Amino acid sequence: MFRFPSVLLHRRKLSSAASHSLTLPLSHPIYLIWGSNTGVGKTLVSAGIAAASLLSSPSQFHYLKPLQTGFPSDSDSRFVLTKLRQLSLRRNPRVPLSASHRVLNVSPAVPELNPLAAAEEGAGSSELLCKTLYAWEEAVSPHLAAEREGLAVKDSVVLKTLGGCFEEVAARGAGKERSEVLCVVETAGGVASPGPSGTLQCDLYRPFRIPALLVGDGRLGGISGTISAYESLKFRGYDVVAIVFEDHGLLNEGPLMSYMRNKVPVLVLPSIPKDPSNDLLEWFESSHCIFSNLKEILLSAYFERIKKLHDMPREARDIIWWPFTQHKLVPDGGVTVIDSRCGENFSVFKVQKTEVIAPLFDACASWWTQGPDATMQTELAREMGYAAARFGHVMFPENVHEPALNCAELLLQGVGKGWASRAYFSDNGSTAIEIALKMAFRKFSVDHGLIVDCHEDAPNERSTELMVLALQRSYHGDTLGAMEAQAPSSYTGFLQQPWYTGRGLFLDPPSVFMHNKTWNISIPEGYCWESLKGESITFASRDGIFHKSRDKSELATVYSSYISKVLSGFRGTSRIDHLWGLSCYVVIQGAGGMHMIDPLFQHVLVRECRSRKIPVIFDEVFTGFWRLGVETTAELIHCVPDIACFGKLMTGGIIPLSVTLATKAVFDSFMGDSKLKALLHGHSYSAHAMGCAAAVKSIQWFKDPCSNPNITSDGRLLRELWDDTLVHRISSHPTVQRVVALGTLFALELKAEGDNAGYGSLYARPLLQKLREDGVYMRPLGNVIYLLCGPCTSPEICNELLVKLYRRLEEFNRCRN
């Protein structure tokens, strides 16, 4: 009986939910009612709240039961309806009640519908609207019922139907006070009971992240069950606003209140009569006060949330200092309130006709870090809670812990395979680069005899000035060491960092792009390429650009001559004695404008450095871990570095961690008898457990075809995410200068002149504004714009993004003309 399940998790279910259906209106309060177990009285609580709302003053109450099994003999909707009618008749003064019940979808196994199902009765000043969204006959878990009865229903469809109901709540509540309309959605079973597809309900409903009311368990063992259920909700990002449970005389409220202190109010309901003939009306009356209390808690939490969401933009503008942001240029209404994220989507607060929380595809992958889809995010969150609970943070030197060791192993077997022998952890791309530079310095100094023995601390510093060989338009981070390795730009002037001098020789690399369906190489000035004559520098397909055979081409010789010329010229004319270290973005220069460097150039450059004993650093912070369709872009340029830096996607993008990998030879240049010869660079959180745990999970997840359907079966490539035809069409569009599509990246440069071009340009702003209305969040690099999805994002979603982009380009073109 010991067995692992053979079926794969149905992990694609959520992603195909069209994002527009996942909008949650905030015009009136909506709550999810969860149970810490089955049979704890969720429906009684729903009915109690309904009574507290409807029978005290004229109002509207929506009761939604998305998943009902045992139907029609069990029908929670009908129960609520019946009880409310009975209770309304007892009340004095009576609040007239109109009540209805609709069943939207039933399984074929359900017999002819009970007339009650569609009943609607009288007009009252209070209105109860009950809906059952999906109903199955058998009284088992929905996933079993769905399987057995043939009413299978995808998660995306459940969510869409529920979203439709929310729209109706907003529509029918239009014109009413916020507090006059209340909607509760009652889940089935416990918090982690499966829905019809097998997805746990706490995962199923997560995209809406509706605030929660948890019905606890007052029985023996109920303290534990209630706390665990609460934790399962919290660990999926839900906010629980109240816990209520039936008293069983066990004083469960003591420990529960102690645990929930300052977090969540805990309310206790009187014991429920167990006699099945009891109509519970007396019980409801005696619980009235608690339900009123509960209703007030729900309302006040709702009002507090609305107020907070409205206040946040102003408060943020008052006290926050955003990076890379000219605060004076942030327009009114220009601050986006991000309420949460679910996979690739932000959930943002918007005020349209009414306030809503709406999904927005994070097409800049939050500064190129993000990878997880919704399923992976849940998995990573669990990992984060575990790592924090197990390790918190533990210091690293001369210590070892499982996450760090496992992470180092995965790195050396993966992106460092075949060359790296050591992993040096730090916090971000910039620190990883500073470390890489220090490593390269030492290696170069040792190789070139600048350090003869380990006790000779410093050579004559005046006569030896080490510099970096790097590329124009590269960006490696914002700390001074990383800045010094990049060419002068807007980021490096006196206004930004007076200490910057630019300690490098910066080569101007040839770039590659698609225009009019054809890939072209653009060779800058300074190259002698007359010799090419007949040789074509266009390619019909991207594969041609990356083909190994180009190594033998005439162009390789052109590149090689250029590099030699520049290097020897520099040596001849300068007071500087030595050059060292090559640091470059591999394949794509991100911040510099999403330029794709000719991979052949990189290949030749590495070869030229090798022959001169210049250590080679690859900056793969942006490009590593499938960003460009391969785990490491070293695969794309057919050579390996001495040192490489990784970050961003390494942890799935959810937590800061970076690593600098190095060869044995680099490591050995720091070995000696003195501590002073060691690499004396460190950060408090070197190899912190949470970061390493996230990296272990992400590295494995991204490359495993079982968890990432975009991975080819041999685990070496991402399948093509961007539709060829659409890419071609966009590359031929009159507004478009060039296109790059590779891995998870689709970038384009808008045709622009003068002030409209360059990093400071606002040219793309109206286009991106429109795309934001389409639910796509992009940020420009001047007149360059890009879409960045995650390694697990489905091609269908990528396709949708391209279609939206194309439409807006058409419009942009019309407006321009």
Added chain:
Amino acid sequence: MFRFPSVLLHRRKLSSAASHSLTLPLSHPIYLIWGSNTGVGKTLVSAGIAAASLLSSPSQFHYLKPLQTGFPSDSDSRFVLTKLRQLSLRRNPRVPLSASHRVLNVSPAVPELNPLAAAEEGAGSSELLCKTLYAWEEAVSPHLAAEREGLAVKDSVVLKTLGGCFEEVAARGAGKERSEVLCVVETAGGVASPGPSGTLQCDLYRPFRIPALLVGDGRLGGISGTISAYESLKFRGYDVVAIVFEDHGLLNEGPLMSYMRNKVPVLVLPSIPKDPSNDLLEWFESSHCIFSNLKEILLSAYFERIKKLHDMPREARDIIWWPFTQHKLVPDGGVTVIDSRCGENFSVFKVQKTEVIAPLFDACASWWTQGPDATMQTELAREMGYAAARFGHVMFPENVHEPALNCAELLLQGVGKGWASRAYFSDNGSTAIEIALKMAFRKFSVDHGLIVDCHEDAPNERSTELMVLALQRSYHGDTLGAMEAQAPSSYTGFLQQPWYTGRGLFLDPPSVFMHNKTWNISIPEGYCWESLKGESITFASRDGIFHKSRDKSELATVYSSYISKVLSGFRGTSRIDHLWGLSCYVVIQGAGGMHMIDPLFQHVLVRECRSRKIPVIFDEVFTGFWRLGVETTAELIHCVPDIACFGKLMTGGIIPLSVTLATKAVFDSFMGDSKLKALLHGHSYSAHAMGCAAAVKSIQWFKDPCSNPNITSDGRLLRELWDDTLVHRISSHPTVQRVVALGTLFALELKAEGDNAGYGSLYARPLLQKLREDGVYMRPLGNVIYLLCGPCTSPEICNELLVKLYRRLEEFNRCRN
């Protein structure tokens, strides 16, 4: 009935557990048996595993029941004993069984002990040893029984008793094969059911972090209950090695296996006969195969763990590159395997007589980051899981999310109160300093007319070279910009960073220390202090040093003259036009050797900078957030900065995040019509949600007297953690040069000469080695050693640390002589 509990959480319970009692032997497998609810059959599973062990081959089985209520009519120990005897009689060939049951502590309410309780029977080749540790009469939750019956028992005592039982397991198992002895500890109720003190059992047993077996729930709702219980265990850092549950015909294994895929094996037991007269022997026989399977899983997980723990040091040495570590000097056996941490203690793997996991007080607070005790760690872990699930990471510019906004508010109301108006988030102390420097540059440039209007990008860079005014022996981080702001040292030479030039004027500050029970000021050369004559520069108490009245003293004038002299001399002789920015550790220079700078000097220095319009930066990365007994050390020197950097303890030390706070005037110097005038510095994880959420929780937790008992009632000070008498004694010890005790820090410099002194010295190593045997983990700064506790650590624990230190100093002295 809606009420928050009035009682405070008993949150000190765990910390007083003497650490030596928390050692877990690994000589043989020990497992915790948890239930996902009450009544799911934990005891049957325990008995089943016992049978699979004892009745197949000669072996030893320890069954421990720490908490038993309903005693003696309910006794899980007795049940296991009885069943095993019965089963052993049925087996053919029979394995002779000797069995015993002891009850260690019973509540006064329990009647005369049943003779069975102490029974021991015959000598067999298999041995069953059952123990009930604490027993209460009433069949209710242990916390209620303890309250009602008068057998109250503290968490620390439960753990100590349990630790004693583990010692016995190791002792009685000595000489036996690893697989011949098995011990299970059966918990009471569900995973989060309260123990006798009210602490949830999953928290109570956490210091041992014993691997877990979870008994799931096969009933309706059991999928949810099992998953939630599993998550509660994971979120406390437990490893669950198997899940087993009774079949109720509901196919719960489907969704459970799907959820647990690649994580935990799920086993299904046949239905248990419900007839109370059934002796279950048939059921045990029919389940034999599953229990054997289960036993094998437990054994193989145990062997895998042992192997991993043994292999880790070698693997780490092979592939990891530690910061600040000369790998050649790491001795064999010098790698510490950290299995987990619980509050201030690491749990480390050690091989003594047998392998153990033993606690080790993290007295360097893991590079000065750590603050949480066990309770706070659990709280933070929950927060991390929630923040990861709700937000993952979301990019920051022009966006706002709750954790970032709340964190900024708390910072401005707390450490920035009265001066700061903006929060700029980054990743670590080093980046926070780089940002602070950029801010100070700009402010200085604007104030001194170097930038006339915002379009004038760069002044003549040759004529204007900006430098930092800083202190000797300061350390601000390892990225180049932060390095440039510190004086030359072993960290800055050509070997480490050839680009370093030291762009500062470095003042030599007076320091303060205790020697021979008296506080002294040490004034370096270069100060003209003849004028002091009669004025004393010793203090009987630390308070005198921090007293505001010193501002009017003659010494203040001496300091002021020194600063003026150095500044004017520098200006006169150098080609450099401008000085800017003061950057200094406030009060304590950590990495420089735990030097306490005379607070009066700092105060005067700030005043002198102000008068010259030099922006003042406080580097509070190490000193902020109660490290020195106040939330911000600005309080200690009676003045505020223009810019300040915080990190480390800000998040409780569990996750990287730093912040640079600034005044409105600093912020305004970046306002303009061009983006190019904005501060163009950022990191991918600026204000990442998990970091900000941890900071919000930690900032509040540390300063709230309800959660931190060390905080004085007005919330402004930590109470004194280091015992005065002991501090005095140590300061008079013949081995000790000087002592500093302030807030969470106790530091001392060992008297040393020649090579024994300084950062590279190994002089303190044998002393620290001995302290490690005492369970105290310290790292030296050359001949300076220190103890660093958390803001919530109890003075009793600090006292214990001082006592251990004193003893070892005595021994050190004897060996030296």
